[in-house]
Amino acid sequence: MSFQVTKAVDNKNTTTTTNYRCGRLNIGDEKKPLITPTFMLYTKEGSPINLTKDLLNGLPNEKVHSLQLLFSDLYQFKDVLEKYQKGVHEFLSLNEHILFLLFRDSANFSADQEFKDDSINVTARKGKTKVDVQEYNKIINVIRPDLASSLSVDLDWNTGKKKAIKQVQCTLSWLNKLIELQETTTTTTTKQNLLGVIQGCKYSDLRIKSVEETIKHDSKLSGYVLGSFGTGESNQERAEILEKVLEKLPKEKLKIISGVGSPEEILCCVEQGIDVFSTNYPNLMTEWGNALTFTFKLDQFKSVNNSNKINLWDTKYVIDTTPLVKDCPCFTCTQHTKAYIHHLLNTHEMLAQVLLTIHNVSHYLGFFEEIRKTIESNQFEQYKQQFLAKRLLINNKEK
Amino acid sequence: MTSNEIPYIKKDIDVVISGVKYPLDNPPLQFEILGKWGKARAAKLTLPHHCCNTPMFMPVGTQGTVKGLTSQQLVDLNCGVVLGNTYHLGHRPGPEVMDAVGGLHQFMNYPRAMLTDSGGFQMVSLLQLAEITEEGVQFQSPHDGSTMVLTPELSMQIQNSIGADIMMALDDVVSSTTVGPRVEEAMYRTLRWIDRCISAHKKPETQNIFCIVQGGLEPTLRDICMDGLIARNFPGYAIGGLSGGESKDKFWRVVHQCTSKLPENKPRYLMGVGYALDLVVCSALGVDMFDCVFPSRTARFGSALVPSGSLNLKSSEYAFDFTPIDPECTCMVCKNYTKAYLHIVAGKEAIGGQLITYHNISYQMSLMNQIRESILNNSFPDYVKSFIQKQYPNKDCPQWAIDALKEVNIII
Ligand SMILES: [Zn+2]
Ligand SMILES: [Zn+2]
Numbered sequence: 001m002s003f004q005v006t007k008a009v010d011n012k013n014t015t016t017t018t019n020y021r022c023g024r025l026n027i028g029d030e031k032k033p034l035i036t037p038t039f040m041l042y043t044k045e046g047s048p049i050n051l052t053k054d055l056l057n058g059l060p061n062e063k064v065h066s067l068q069l070l071f072s073d074l075y076q077f078k079d080v081l082e083k084y085q086k087g088v089h090e091f092l093s094l095n096e097h098i099l100f101l102l103f104r105d106s107a108n109f110s111a112d113q114e115f116k117d118d119s120i121n122v123t124a125r126k127g128k129t130k131v132d133v134q135e136y137n138k139i140i141n142v143i144r145p146d147l148a149s150s151l152s153v154d155l156d157w158n159t160g161k162k163k164a165i166k167q168v169q170c171t172l173s174w175l176n177k178l179i180e181l182q183e184t185t186t187t188t189t190t191k192q193n194l195l196g197v198i199q200g201c202k203y204s205d206l207r208i209k210s211v212e213e214t215i216k217h218d219s220k221l222s223g224y225v226l227g228s229f230g231t232g233e234s235n236q237e238r239a240e241i242l243e244k245v246l247e248k249l250p251k252e253k254l255k256i257i258s259g260v261g262s263p264e265e266i267l268c269c270v271e272q273g274i275d276v277f278s279t280n281y282p283n284l285m286t287e288w289g290n291a292l293t294f295t296f297k298l299d300q301f302k303s304v305n306n307s308n309k310i311n312l313w314d315t316k317y318v319i320d321t322t323p324l325v326k327d328c329p330c331f332t333c334t335q336h337t338k339a340y341i342h343h344l345l346n347t348h349e350m351l352a353q354v355l356l357t358i359h360n361v362s363h364y365l366g367f368f369e370e371i372r373k374t375i376e377s378n379q380f381e382q383y384k385q386q387f388l389a390k391r392l393l394i395n396n397k398e399k
Numbered sequence: 400m401t402s403n404e405i406p407y408i409k410k411d412i413d414v415v416i417s418g419v420k421y422p423l424d425n426p427p428l429q430f431e432i433l434g435k436w437g438k439a440r441a442a443k444l445t446l447p448h449h450c451c452n453t454p455m456f457m458p459v460g461t462q463g464t465v466k467g468l469t470s471q472q473l474v475d476l477n478c479g480v481v482l483g484n485t486y487h488l489g490h491r492p493g494p495e496v497m498d499a500v501g502g503l504h505q506f507m508n509y510p511r512a513m514l515t516d517s518g519g520f521q522m523v524s525l526l527q528l529a530e531i532t533e534e535g536v537q538f539q540s541p542h543d544g545s546t547m548v549l550t551p552e553l554s555m556q557i558q559n560s561i562g563a564d565i566m567m568a569l570d571d572v573v574s575s576t577t578v579g580p581r582v583e584e585a586m587y588r589t590l591r592w593i594d595r596c597i598s599a600h601k602k603p604e605t606q607n608i609f610c611i612v613q614g615g616l617e618p619t620l621r622d623i624c625m626d627g628l629i630a631r632n633f634p635g636y637a638i639g640g641l642s643g644g645e646s647k648d649k650f651w652r653v654v655h656q657c658t659s660k661l662p663e664n665k666p667r668y669l670m671g672v673g674y675a676l677d678l679v680v681c682s683a684l685g686v687d688m689f690d691c692v693f694p695s696r697t698a699r700f701g702s703a704l705v706p707s708g709s710l711n712l713k714s715s716e717y718a719f720d721f722t723p724i725d726p727e728c729t730c731m732v733c734k735n736y737t738k739a740y741l742h743i744v745a746g747k748e749a750i751g752g753q754l755i756t757y758h759n760i761s762y763q764m765s766l767m768n769q770i771r772e773s774i775l776n777n778s779f780p781d782y783v784k785s786f787i788q789k790q791y792p793n794k795d796c797p798q799w800a801i802d803a804l805k806e807v808n809i810i811i
Pocket of ligand 1: 362
């Protein structure tokens with residue numbers, strides 16, 4: 001595995017530090033890199049929601065996608081994977097894609113996760129079980145994702161300091177142990193690409209300590225997960241902590257954030273230097289019957305006045321034979337109308353979710369594509385500014 | 400004497416030949432038989448939107464969608480005709496929307512052929528308060544409880560709005576287990592309603608009506624009904640009133656009787672039949688078209704169709720089974736997913752339903768394809784025997800199927 005920063009822009013002025021970049025994550029096959037900034041598709045039981053293999057590979061955007069596998073989901077079929085032996089890509093028929101194994105469920109954050117000094121609690125279908133580092137090491141060698149987070153538990157932003165200290169300490173000691181196990185018990189061929197996890201909730205001293213201790217293992221780590229975000233902090237609070245953390249993390253390594261995913265949040269985090277987002281935002285929109293319609297093309301901010309999103313339950317779409325978004329290249333928009341999707345929602349047909357998922361995921365992939373383009377062409381700051389202004393204007397108009 | 404034994408007293412209006420004829424001698428449908436084995440036929444059925452190969456299975460897309468599959472996936476699966484249900488589509492989105500968007504083909508963007516039922520059967524089976532009068536099927540609106548009547552005219556009007564390649568005439572549906580005078584009354588009424596359907600049909604140039612043979616399990620009534628329908632010269636004929644709980648022995652005899660009498664050069668559609676054994680036996684008896692919700696419905700409960708029958712993928716016996724549902728199947732699901740993975744999502748996650756439905760439709764399509772190929776290359780009896788061998792390796796093939804096949808000189 002390798003990660004290269006292909007374009008980086010560092011600006012430091014009195015008020016903000018910006019550090020955004022484009023990158024290229026190569027896993028095995030050099031011809032199929034994952035280009036960042038990007039987001040991971042949300043999965044359930046290992047499959048991207050509503051996307052069978054043909055539908056996933058038919059998305060109009062890049063051919064390599066990143067997906068987040070949730071440890072608690074995969075934990076439930078670890079025995080199956082162990083017997084299968086060929087790894088999780090083959091098992092899920094996701095060979096061409098990049099799979100991240102993470103602990104944080106970006107859809108269902110529970111603030112009351114328990115953990116002990118030596119283990120975390122995993123809520124599996126059959127009840128809660130304890131997983132310690134030894135067990136986790138064994139499981140990741142069986143799952144063999146492309147990148148595996150080190151053991152960690154996200155906590156609420158406003159967690160008391162005592163618990164936050166314990167979170168940071170445990171995360172560090174688990175990382176030490178995991179690296180040790182990886183070094184001693186696995187051969188080079190089965191060695192996993194590990195991600196260190198930065199914790200510490202709202203406490204900047206803890207965050208800094210977490211970074212300083214974690215980067216001692218930098219040569220053994222493929223990147224960093226920024227934990228316990230999207231757990232109740234304001235944008236301002238997030239930006240402040242992120243700045244402190246990102247300043248100290250090695251520039252050339254991949255940075256991943258979980259639980260942060262609205263378009264506004266994404267632009268701010270990209271500006272600060274985040275590479276990959278783990279979010280269920282497009283799926284959440286689908287669940288609500290929404291289609292993302294916001295304008296994300298730099299050259300269209302002046303000319304196009306789309307809503308930011310539309311709700312397909314609305315009876316005004318009963319005979320609307322236009323696509324969700326004009327000129328959207330996705331299957332849903334090239335083949336189907338708002339009227340049909342409204343009808344499918346209204347009759348509780350599963351195809352409604354399938355078609356909305358295709359569009360919403362495509363729309364988000366298109367958004368990230370434009371983010372990358374503007375970074376490459378040195379227009380990102382202008383892009384962000386105009387994007388946010390446009391969103392705000394349209395949000396206010398719709399209110 | 401019970402009420403079932405009271406003979407039906409024929410009324411003046413009970414007429415077999417009314418003189419009404421289907422408006423076109425050259426409807427927008429061509430049926431060309433390419434090969435035969437006994438009564439079984441392999442044919443090319445050309446409809447306004449698609450040229451289909453028969454015998455064929457038609458997946459049911461009740462509300463304008465086949466459970467979770469996209470219209471592209473239906474094409475990828477090589478479906479020819481997809482069914483829509485007039486009762487459901489007439490209710491939501493309703494004929495006004497259908498007219499506004501240009502019909503069901505446009506609405507669901509399915510480029511191939513479609514067929515709609517009359518709405519009558521669903522009404523009688525879904526609504527407890529439905530009552531049949533000479534005017535039509537009277538029912539209480541599920542919206543506001545008001546009394547409404549689905550007349551033959553209204554059924555045609557809605558089906559014209561939907562715009563399917565094939566529309567079904569409204570018939571007087573009686574349960575296939577009903578006996579006695581009600582069956583005869585329904586048969587004669589079906590003949591009267593058919594004439595009302597013919598005169599209400601507004602688009603004979605682009606849409607075909609199939610009529611439905613009724614008459615319960617009474618050979619004489621079926622015979623009279625066919626006399627009346629054949630005289631009217633329809634583009635195609637359906638066999639109705641079966642698959643509703645009657646004995647299989649009676650079922651196949653009615654099918655056999657109908658396929659022996661219906662015109663050779665017209666397609667024959669057996670309604671609501673879709674189990675693999677029924678498809679094979681009834682193809683042998685000369686049926687060309689079938690439909691059934693079974694393959695998609697059973698998929699949602701985790702059941703996958705295979706040459707040996709079906710697999711309940713929720714069963715723990717598949718937890719470590721790393722083979723596809725059917726190693727012979729070439730569908731997207733069998734090429735990419737194992738039973739062990741499907742076991743994890745079957746009956747639980749939406750993706751489980753999507754994947755198993757996809758395979759099950761593929762199974763139905765390939766079964767029909769094999770039947771058709773074997774008719775064309777003159778190996779149909781061998782195919783039937785090997786099919787039965789796979790489904791019933793313990794030689795416990797149901798007697799009715801053995802009897803039915805023997806009738807067409809296929810000895811199991
Ligand atoms: Zn789209
Ligand atoms: Zn298959």
